[in-house]
Amino acid sequence: MTANPTEICILTTKDFTILEVMRDRCDAGSPLAPILKKKLETALVVFRDDVPENVATLSSRVTFTVDGSEADTRILSHDAMSSSVGTFQPISTARGLALLGMAEGEDFHLVDRNGREERIVLEKVQYQPESARRARESVVAQADAAHRKPALRLIRGAFYDQPPIAPAGTSGGDDPGPSAA
Template identity: 40%
Template sequence: MTGTVYRLTAKDFAVLEAMLMRRRALADPIAPMLERKLAASSVIATAAVEPDLATLDSRVIFRVGGGSSETRTLVRAEASAPVGSGLPVGTWRGLCLLGMSAGQSTLAERPDGGAEPILLEDVAYQPEAARRAAQDRAAGQRGHGLKLVYSAPADDWPLGGRGKIRQTEGDDPGPSAA
């Protein structure tokens, strides 16, 4: 994670800060990486997030070194995604990808001291962009969103019968429990 400026949402930044506090207390080897990530990150408003920015719960397509492309969802913890589909941000690869934009690459430091190039090829799904698109679609609908599918004439009664009034004047049906 050298020489790269990362952009994080306030939520993603807060998740990493909380993770750093826990990892420092446990003397986890990823704590220094978390510190560098937070120091190299700028916080942006959720409304300003571009669709090609990797945020939490984004589905990303990336390549490590000269390897083949992998598709994973950036998650907080491994248990929050189906086996093999999630990439926790508590791992060096997940931490490195969070806050990168599609097409951006960096040299990702491993906890053992080595480093590998990592390239974010594409962001296939991003929750913030999907939410904005859904809100735009809802705002574009006219009226209240309801659609009349059938309208019967006022003098047309079901099964050809006329409606009957249950109660006539002066006819008290008594208590409802009777």
């Protein structure tokens, strides 16, 4: 595996935690060990609301190429799924792990089991759950704002700048007033 030293892997807090657990459970001789190390060392960890929409996160549907071959579209998953073959790309595989945290247009070089180098390019993030969630929340907020009553607006009355009017008569208190002088 080779990498650009300025390469940054953008991970949500959840994705980062999952990779830490994977690293802790990974054997040193595993082909995933150097990828996990690289991802965690170059990670820029962000909250789910702050992850750019062009970054591959867990459960994102991504289109990628391997060594310039025909583009493939898969959903990044935590583990292998038992549903339709070819739908998911688990992060428990080198390619899936390489794609996690990449931004559109970035590439990742890794070495397969036969010692052959592969270049994976993330072409497009077709769907990202964090971005979809933000879009839903925005629509709900706009709908709430449209149904909200107008805010109360205070208007100053005619007596705003006038001195207070003193009541006529005695106050009935201890003060005898000006006539006592």
